[in-house]
Amino acid sequence: MTTDASRAAACTPAALQHLIRTGDGPRLLDVRTSGEFRTSHIPGAHNVPLDTLREHRMELRQHLDEDVVLVCRSGARAAQAEAALAEAGLPGLRVLDGGMLAWEASGAPVDRGPARWELERQVRLVAGSIVLVTGVVGFFVPGVHLIGTAIGAGLTFAALSNTCALGMMLAKLPYNRGPRTDVRTVIASLRDRPVL
Structure with missing residues (x-):
């Protein structure tokens, strides 16, 4: 079975550093949320959150060539952006x-930039809190523990499918969004470096 992550060609950090040092650095598109991007990013990277990239992929495609490296926290969202x-x-x-x-x-x-909790850590906090609370309340209210079971099933599905509905919902919170990405500004900065 081919997954998105195995389909995309990988670029190691060492190889990317070498390309940047020699002046042959590719365009870097960071597909994390704006909040995550503001916390830390590779110098020179353009922030295009995954949802924005999906929505404007045809516009972005006109200003990109194959000399692009996609970046996220661990590689999963970048593989989705590649797809x-x-x-x-x-x-x-x-x-x-x-x-x-x-x-x-x-x-x-x-x-x-300013430190903030990563999205994955937020997911662990919310999911763990729900399981803990429903487990305790389940001692007094029959059936409430099933909410924790549903969260566990959701996390299992998230791991198997390499997607996370809870993470996608948390990414929409103002804390994680940061300033809205202006696609026109990103496209203008991509135009500064013409497609070869």
Whole structure:
């Protein structure tokens, strides 16, 4: 079975650092939420959250070539972005192997902003809190524990499908959104570097 993550070509942090140092650096599209991007990102990266990328992929496609590396926290959302852009007629994009976690672990340069909780940590807090509360309340109110069972089933599905409905809902909160990404501004900055 081929998954989105296995379909996209990977670019290691070391290879990307080498390309950037030699001046042959590809365009970097960071598909995390604006809030995540503001917390830390690779210098020179353009922030196009995954939902925005999916919505405007045809417009973006006109200003991109195959010299693009997609970035997210761990690689999963970047692989989804690669699939969306491939559907729009731009195959062959690369995904940063291991995402920002691997980039930072390699000691590569990072532009930092105000610290905030990562989306994955927020998912663990919300899911764990729901399971804990419904487990305790379940001692007094029969059947309430089934809510925790549903959360567990949802997390299992999230792991198997490499998607997370709870994460997508949390990403829409103002805390995670940050300033709205203006696609016209991103496209204008992509135009500054013409497609080869």
